[in-house]
Amino acid sequence: MINIYIRNILRFFTVVLLQVLLLDNIQLGGYLNPYFYVIFILLLPFETPKWLLITLAFMLGFSVDLFNGTPGMHASASVFMAFMRPFTLKNFSPREGYESGTFPRVYYYGIEWFTKYTVILIMSHQLFLYLVESFHFSDILFTLARVILSTILTTVLILLSQFFIYRK
Amino acid sequence: MRNLLYFFLRNNFVFLFILLEGLSFLLIFQYNAFQRSTFIGQTRSITSALQDNFSGLRSYFHLRIENEVLSFENAQLRNELAARGSFENMPGMVVDSVSQTSYHYIPSRVITSSINKQYNYLTVNKGSNNGIYPDMAAITETGVVGIVVAVSENYSTIIPVLNRNFRLSARLKKNMFFGIVEWEGRSPQYVSLREIPVHVDVQPGDTVVTSGFSAVFPEGILVGTIESIEDSGGNFHEIKLKLSTDYRKLYHVNLIRFAHKAEIEELENRTRND
Numbered sequence: 001m002i003n004i005y006i007r008n009i010l011r012f013f014t015v016v017l018l019q020v021l022l023l024d025n026i027q028l029g030g031y032l033n034p035y036f037y038v039i040f041i042l043l044l045p046f047e048t049p050k051w052l053l054i055t056l057a058f059m060l061g062f063s064v065d066l067f068n069g070t071p072g073m074h075a076s077a078s079v080f081m082a083f084m085r086p087f088t089l090k091n092f093s094p095r096e097g098y099e100s101g102t103f104p105r106v107y108y109y110g111i112e113w114f115t116k117y118t119v120i121l122i123m124s125h126q127l128f129l130y131l132v133e134s135f136h137f138s139d140i141l142f143t144l145a146r147v148i149l150s151t152i153l154t155t156v157l158i159l160l161s162q163f164f165i166y167r168k
Numbered sequence: 169m170r171n172l173l174y175f176f177l178r179n180n181f182v183f184l185f186i187l188l189e190g191l192s193f194l195l196i197f198q199y200n201a202f203q204r205s206t207f208i209g210q211t212r213s214i215t216s217a218l219q220d221n222f223s224g225l226r227s228y229f230h231l232r233i234e235n236e237v238l239s240f241e242n243a244q245l246r247n248e249l250a251a252r253g254s255f256e257n258m259p260g261m262v263v264d265s266v267s268q269t270s271y272h273y274i275p276s277r278v279i280t281s282s283i284n285k286q287y288n289y290l291t292v293n294k295g296s297n298n299g300i301y302p303d304m305a306a307i308t309e310t311g312v313v314g315i316v317v318a319v320s321e322n323y324s325t326i327i328p329v330l331n332r333n334f335r336l337s338a339r340l341k342k343n344m345f346f347g348i349v350e351w352e353g354r355s356p357q358y359v360s361l362r363e364i365p366v367h368v369d370v371q372p373g374d375t376v377v378t379s380g381f382s383a384v385f386p387e388g389i390l391v392g393t394i395e396s397i398e399d400s401g402g403n404f405h406e407i408k409l410k411l412s413t414d415y416r417k418l419y420h421v422n423l424i425r426f427a428h429k430a431e432i433e434e435l436e437n438r439t440r441n442d
Binding site: 050051054055057058061062065070071072073075076079080082083086132135136 | 180181184185188189191192193194195196197198199200202203206207210
């Protein structure tokens, strides 16, 4: 059981460092940034208490913010994403519910389930992030285009990671 | 209280969400100039429309203070004017030390006043603590008011023109003939000007100002304008004078301290005793 805690703590630091040191330097077309770090929120165990989930999301977003020099932006988007997670899980739950001892991963619940789950949450995160970043609705179409493209990019990265890094 | 606590605990997820989002936005507005300026700009356009409407209303509540400030400023400006003299201080003229700062103006506010009695009095909110003493002149921007008769620490009473005991030395502005202004106890708008000889050319509309003979009022303060002249065959005109000051809406009064008053009075007493 202690294994889960250590693994998640390590994952926290790994994704933050990966994000700020490597992925933040990738800017496709000058606009798109893959936000891989949110995989931490996706992969938290089903049994995670809601308050811990949302607090961890804040800490995760805030860590990324500190490196990016944008205090509050990633934090607010991550908190929003964490807030959406329980409802999304409930919506996509299998008929029997989530079995104990399993994790929200492709390995346990299949690629279709994981893709739906990921796209919804990544979309909510990106939408919130880009809306806060642009902070007005005047060029909403441009913002939405960024959201969709960025969601696709991040989802592809996360799906790939499921096959290459998190095999089990 | 207990139920409220349970309510928060039951919905801790939602409240934690709101709390953390609030914290995030606080950080955003604190440290991100663009978002802050946009946020302020957006809210400003909404609030300023509301504030515009309210400030019109609110300004009425400040009118009293504004008025006091203005009357204070008026008094100061008059002081400066008195310090400069009228034309004695023109370049090339010999400066007369007596004419410098001979009058000092102290603003005050009327607390009680009456106009409907035969012997009316005013009370103002400045007293001996503010350097007021009896026999100081009281004027407004529109003209003479009266003379201070009694002084306490913080208040003083003024005997206005509208009192049957009041006498004021006044002169015609155009030809310097002087007479006595007194009130006959009827309309608060009219007084009579006596002791102007019949040979003097007086026309309705002529301006009457203080003569400056009494060492109380400075020279040339407006008293009123001549309304009508009735001659009944005596040696003097019987002139009805319309007061320039409306005593029914008297609010701010400037009290005048005359620096050389004691000197003049002492001189006059000495002359009389001789």
